[in-house]
Amino acid sequence: MAIDSMKKTKFSERTYEEWQKGAEAALKGKSLDSLKTQTIEGITLEPLYTKDMLQKWGNSIQLQTAAVQAGKQHAQWLAAQEVNAESAEEFLAAVENELSKGSDVIVFTGSKKYDWTEAQFRRLAELIIKHPIYFKLTRQDQDILRVFDYIDENDKESVRGVIQSEEEVSAPGYVRTQLIDTIPVHHAGGTAIHELGVALSMLAEKMDAGSFADTADNLWVRFAVDTKFFQEIAKLRAFRVLWKAFCSAYGEDSRFIPIYTETSVRSYSKLDPYVNLLRAGNATFSAVLGATDVHTVHPHDFLTTPTAISRRIARNVQLVIKEEAHVSHVLDPSAGSYFIETLTKQYVDAAWNYFLEIEKIGGYSQAMKSGWLTDDIQAKWVERERDVATRKASLIGTNIYANPQEAVADSELDDGHLEYITAKRLALPFEKLRAQSRERILKTAIIHVGPLKEVKAKSDFVNGFLAVGGIEPLISPEMTDAEKVNRYLSDEQIDYAVLCGSESALAQVIPGLETSAAIDVAGKFTAQQLADWEKSGVQDHLYSGKHLVEKLEQILSLGKEAL
Structure with missing residues (x-):
């Protein structure tokens, strides 16, 4: 067909009723309800979404889209890839290499204690002035914060990024140090509704402890992104909407909070680890379409011993999406999708109700102390495990299409990645089976x-x-x-x-x-x-x-x- 002819071709309009009749005929006697899917949050996914379905929400969808776009601010996102190093000198070399190859953020995990020299601190300080930081600190290793002493007072306003620390820290410039961390909820088996509701409850506790504006300007939020493609997009978009509603509830204007995301290890497996690369790609694209600000891709062999090649592949997952999909040129790529807008709205409503439920108990801290929140999350984890064990949910290469001849690596994550060592993973029972078979x-x-x-x-x-x-x-x-x-x-x-x-x-x-x-x-x-x-x-x-x-x-x- 010639291009001119293609341009003039128009598809005939069809009604939902016509589609329904065609679908029922194709199902050969089965009910149309058989095409509906129930998410673990209890939300029903329809087989087809139409513009008419959005109309029941009134103008809230337009307000929802506006909230997502106002919260994102910039179409671009930053790639923040971890590096592996045994010394401060190796760390600097690895960071410089990452930045030259496409990463945007200086990532320090605190997995190993380094002995820094003045020359090394000055070298790092020069990098920090030009690139945002993402420091994950432990109680044992906060020496890297001394680098701020080597930054000229005139340059400190140029410093940007975030610091994750168990203890309160101070930092210059626009470095945020107050974390709303939903990843522990995710690692415990929580759903998107758990993560969003807990995030709001944690925000409420932060706001009650100080000035709303000052606290908001020092906050950042962290999410793990799993392989449920559309649900994860909706989860991140829903947070933007919920944050705006949260600010309104306090009588405040919505202020920018950066969203940091990373690929979830919940679906990662030591069995057929190259499938983890597919999971990482899927999750990363969800994070990007969900309007993340900063994203980290864990290598496919993250659970054992990442290599230079696997780290390079992980970095390139983001670069390929940036260069090939062109989504970095669009503020909110999924805006207007009947499916995603509907799912976002459903997540917003469910998460706000869950937040109110937590607040009735006394807030996040009280819900954790009483064990109510832990029990609620655990119930969903048991459901997830059962779905994988019965193949209602698939882990390719693990609970289906397994290769019994494949050698399984025995090495583990280092102590600097404790949060991932203790994370609940769906593949763990199957890895134990394979170990038992040997x-x-x-x-x-x-x-x-x-x-x-x-x-x-x-x-x-x-x-x-x-x-x-x-x-x-x-x-x-x-x-x-x-x-x-x-x-x-x-x-x-x-x-x-x-x-x-x-x-x-x-x-x-x-x-x-x-x-x-x-x-x-x-x-x-x-x-x-x-x-x-x-x-x-x-x-x-x-x-x-x-x-x-x-x-x-x-x-x-x-x-x-x-x-």
Whole structure:
């Protein structure tokens, strides 16, 4: 089609009712409600959003978009990548390299204590005058703050950035030192509503302790961004809206608070770590579309030992988005999206109500002290774990499409990253299973009770199920009678086997089983069927939705300890 013809082409208008009829026809009898998705926050995601759906909110959507854009201020965002160094000299060299390769912020994590010389402090001071800082300090290492003594009084107003510290610190220029940190809530398993509601409650405590304007000008907020793409965009946008509403509640004008984001380690895994790169890219794009101000990408091997290459790839995730997607030229890229605007509004309403609920208890500190907030967050974490264990939620390379032959790194994060060491991760139970599989000698098999074309789907399912636990089963040829199955299990010295076949084929073979191996069947069967087969040694059935971790722990316990 010629370009002129394309320009003149127009799509015919369709109504929601017409789409609904087409969707119902495509579903072949299933309800349209089957296309709806329930988020962990209890919000229903519709299969299609229209302009008409926004009209029920009145002019609040326009006010919402205005609040997001006023809060963002600038279309650009800053890349803040951590560096790894054993000494002050190495740190300076690494920072200079990062800044020359596209990073915008000087990041210091305090993971190691450095002995600074005057020359090194002066060198760092020159960098700080030109680039914003992001210092994460511990009680043991606050020596780096001495660098401010080496900055000329005339240049101190040029210093910008943030400091995260367990103790109160002072800094020159426009360095913010009061952190509203939602990442501990995220690491504990909290939802977007938990994070937003807690952020508001923490803000309330800060404001009650001093001048609103002075406190606001010294604040910054930190969020972890997970892989729920649209929800994470809406979460960051919702904070901007909530902050404006919060200021109005205090009778104050809205003041700028920078949002610092980083890729969440909740979905990171040591199993198939390169998938973490995909998770990081997804989360980073969410943060950017959600209008972050500063973002950090954790390397794909962050949980073990990041290398120079993985750090470079992490940095380039942001650079590619900046250079290729052009979103750095747009103040609020997701503005006007029927889906995202609706979800943002729903998050705003739910988070404000949750904030009020916390305030009724006595505020954030009291909610934590009483254990109410911890219990509420834990309940959602249990739900997350169950969803991953039953494959309602997928962790590619971990609970699905696992590679049992892949070597798993045993090294851990250093002590400077304690907040990530203690973070709850969805992949942890599966990593423990894989570690357990290396310590066990277990011979397993998938028994084909019928022709391959009839049993392949079940066989592949079982193979994938066992692979999650690092188990590599033997695959039998076609077997149509119990005698052949018994002989195969005996000859191969099988400890555990799964029978794959039709219900009728299994009914013919199972009564004749005589083996010391533990036997399961592939597929979902009734309690009565399992009770009847139990007499012949069948113990359980494997099916979609079965609790992976519990079952794989049982299977691995059948093995002998490896020397």
